[in-house]
Amino acid sequence: MKPEVSRVEYLLSKDVSVLVYNGQDDLLVPPLGAMKWVDALDHPTAADFRKLVFSAWKVDGKVVGALKSTGKLELRIVFNAGHMVGRDRPA
Numbered sequence: 001m002k003p004e005v006s007r008v009e010y011l012l013s014k015d016v017s018v019l020v021y022n023g024q025d026d027l028l029v030p031p032l033g034a035m036k037w038v039d040a041l042d043h044p045t046a047a048d049f050r051k052l053v054f055s056a057w058k059v060d061g062k063v064v065g066a067l068k069s070t071g072k073l074e075l076r077i078v079f080n081a082g083h084m085v086g087r088d089r090p091a
Contacts, residue, residue: 008041009042012043012044012071015072017073018072019075019076020074020076021077022078023078023083023085023088023089024078024080025081026083026085031077035077038075043072044071045072048070049068052070054067054068055067060091063079064078065078065079
């Protein structure tokens with residue numbers, strides 16, 4: 001596996017929107033690891049992003065995960081999903 005940090009930082013420096021998502025129950029890429037590398041990214045709104053706390057993410061009125069977002073970067077943790085988020089929680 002290759003780290004993608006520099007590519008994500010490059011995209012953010014070019015004002016491209018980036019969404020990072022992770023299943024809450026992902027054993028291959030644990031959410032804590034995703035949160036740490038996203039918090040460590042160097043980008044224009046990094047300081048603001050690090051200060052944020054997660055907020056509830058709702059679909060059809062039900063809480064389905066947690067998110068934090070600033071500028072062009074968004075991190076979502078999908079509840080009750082493993083490594084295959086799209087299969088586990090397609091909505």
